Amino acid sequence: MSVRPAWEVRESGAAATSWFNVRLAFTDGARVDLLAVLSQAALSIEDVRAEPPLSLDDLAVVAEWIEEPLFEACGSHLGGGREQDRDGQARRARPAWPRGAEGLLLVAEAYRAAQEDGADPVLAVMGATGHSRRESLRLIAGARDAGFLTPRHARR
Incomplete structure (x- = not known):
């Protein structure tokens, strides 16, 4: 390399x-x-x-x-x-991020704040957590599953 x-x-x-x-x-x-x-x-x-x-x-x-x-x-x-x-x-230094429900709640807050500002919520979570896009999407999905974010699609 x-x-x-x-x-x-x-x-x-x-x-x-x-x-x-x-x-x-x-x-x-x-x-x-x-x-x-x-x-x-x-x-x-x-x-x-x-x-x-x-x-x-x-x-x-x-x-x-x-x-x-x-x-x-x-x-x-x-x-x-x-x-x-x-x-x-x-x-590389990565910001400390709590695990479990507390971390998922913080992910949801960063996600919603970015949505309200008209910014990309996934990038906001990536910036807040210091994780990759894949890991940030996993955290967002966990926040949805925990009920901190609305479901992505309406269920019929």
Whole structure:
């Protein structure tokens, strides 16, 4: 795997947005090329190309594989978004989130607040919990099952 800076846009001498090329090469000849974008201390994937094509499940696994090398390459740009675990390994900090009914109630509150503001409620839950889209959708479904959110579809 390789991570290389691609280019950077500066505002008033400080880096505002940076792009990174990421390549995963496998021994069987398969490869995945990504373009990661770092803007305002947020890291996102802008483009993914794979040969052979990836399924959605494979794409989720690729995100886990590239997370650490990307944060290592971008760490100087990210500032305080990382911390050390017990073994001294760097890891991404995730906000503490309560488990059980209390956590589901907080998920429901974040979801409803985003709806009222006209924002994407799933992204609001992702931002509040620090979890992936898949995990956030699971939490939202749990909040619905617990009765904190209205059912997604009217039952007949």
